[in-house]
Amino acid sequence: MKFVDEAFIDIAAGDGGNGCVSFRHEKYKEFGGPDGGDGGRGGHVFAVADPNLNTLVDYRFSRRHEARRGQHGMGSDMFGAAGDDVTLRMPVGTIISDAETGEVVCELLVPGEPVTIAKGGDGGFGNLRFKSSINRAPRQKTPGWPGERKSLKLELKVLADVGLLGMPNAGKSTLISAVSNARPRIADYPFTTLHPNLGVVRLGPEQSFVIADLPGLIEGASEGAGLGHLFLRHLQRTRLLLHVVDVAPFDEGVDPVAQAKAIVGELKKYDQGLYDKPRWLVLNKLDMIPVEERAARVKDFVKRLRFKGPVFEISALTREGCEPLMQAIYQHVKAQQKAEQPPEYVDPRFASPQD
Template identity: 55%
Template sequence: MRFIDEAIVTVKAGDGGNGIVSFRREKYVPRGGPDGGDGGRGGDVYVIADDNTNTLVDYRYTRRYDAKRGENGHSKNCSGKGSEDIFLSVPIGTTIIDTETNEVLGDLTELGQTLLIAKGGDGGLGNTHFKSSTNQAPRKCTPGFEGELKCLKFELKVVADVGLIGLPNAGKSTFIRQVSAAKPKVANYPFTTLVPNLGVVDIGKHRSFVMADIPGLIEGASEGAGLGIRFLKHVARTRRLLHIVDVKPIDGTDPVENARVILNELEKFSPELAQLPQILILNKIDQIPDEAELNEVCTHIVAELGWTGAVFRTSTLNGDGVDPVKYHLMNEIELERERELEDPIFADAQKERFERLEAEVRRNIEVQREAYRAAKRAARERGVIDDDDDDDDYDVQVEYVN
């Protein structure tokens, strides 16, 4: 499906209705006095997390949303009708940012979570409010208050517990096909995966987690080379990174150097992201049928990297070694979730870490985006691209399979 991970929209809450000046005029009721009603309240603007949408594409083309104003007051002390609130549906995982202050207004990570983004104006007062013993026929009322006007950035990051990282053609797409119902394209050439893919890994009854297959990184990705820089922000919410290394690359490159490329690019792009817990997957072990040689190669890779975390050997082609990885990940994630529920201090520390991570990733993505815009402006000036070409053409596609 078509997916856009960022959109800028303008929202305007409804203005309040005006109060009115009115006097009671009925037969046999002399000097009935003021009876002007208040204005109605303007509608608020909310965003709500909805699992029926996985894209911000609607906000790519409709960029302004206005709530209606409240009705003016009526005579006989009748207030005007308040306007209905409007709700903008966004995918789960959307962050709302005020573009003027760069303040994060909210982060919608749960189904049905709602956030007020623009408050409607209160209605004005009718002349009834201004009567007194010295002013029994006031001819004063007040207008309604204006609703809030905001320019907001909707930023979507896929909500996944585990992110797959690695060089192109390391076997990430085949891995996610083995453990979930996701069916990304698989072929024997680099950059087969051009877009993120999500899959739900089902371990058993009430035990599951979400895995994200991110397009492969290459050396220089932190400076904008390749595709990875555009999608690294989608692993900012993950609890674990699954680093997949091809033990016998078809191009004859060194697996150790390939792994170091990924580690270096993560560190350059986001030191906070590089600190996420990582699990090393030595993949394509079927390419080395001799067990002694395989042990030697795997031991060498782990030793050269100085890897101290968990290490697994897999063949995603035939599924060997995949199940232990699934159960290990599930156990780790469940333990972390339980600790967050039981230990408020740990939960707060986790929240702060993810906030720092998201802020760092957002900042670095914006740096790359500005470089992209500058390059397109320069190309436009040279006549290489059309004048109407969009500076923010960051459209991608995502497949999400439950």
């Protein structure tokens, strides 16, 4: 599988260079005094979120990353050069945590912003540092400090506003390809989606949101059945879940209501916080139901499922009902983004009485 959302790496920042013991030697200048310089600091290890990456596959086979040590100090008051830094580029949404303790080191949420994950050691002092009025010929120096060494776990949680949830072959891939720029694999058999697909839905100038399609869930996913449970973590950052249901399955013995209840049950077993997220019901493949039977079929489905949230009737294949659904999603995402913004600070010295 090309999509990798978990990896383990070992990183080592550079050690600091050692200080130098040296004395000035010039003709006609006796007792020139100490001139040993400090060692250079070791290189740091940085992590940077790169929006052009969407997988951690580069770190699956390349586990060891080391920065260079600082150069040792030299005579003639010359300080050692700092060691070269190492910058690790990772997808936006990567969580870096300590592999041993599980403590989160940082989350890469801002593209292009470097985060220090291992600090290089400081350089040691040369004997020039120890010169004083009572110690004019110091022979002391200090070694460089060691750089930080860590074993880290990298976990990718994609940043999407909306996540698609449903059984295999419910039409999630068809839906995301119909409304966004994503082009996932589509076939007439289940489990065609083997890894998450991200798509950008554009409704107009500066009106867009990101939607994620995950492998379908099956009953028993929380115990390890199927593939969907491996990628449910990618729904934890979404603002809205779309539960896509095939209301016209090919197999007459399949009950869509029972399938929908099974998905909700697996979601609750996996993560209560994910279960509590806003969830809309999207009844797909209405083009396969006669027009005169649609209203009764939808009413019976919602009644048996006892669903209280918004319900949308669509056909991803013919794109019927997709436009109203996308408009409603955009308004919901926009309202949540506005609610998440911190209140604007108003200086009380300039605030009006009404404020």
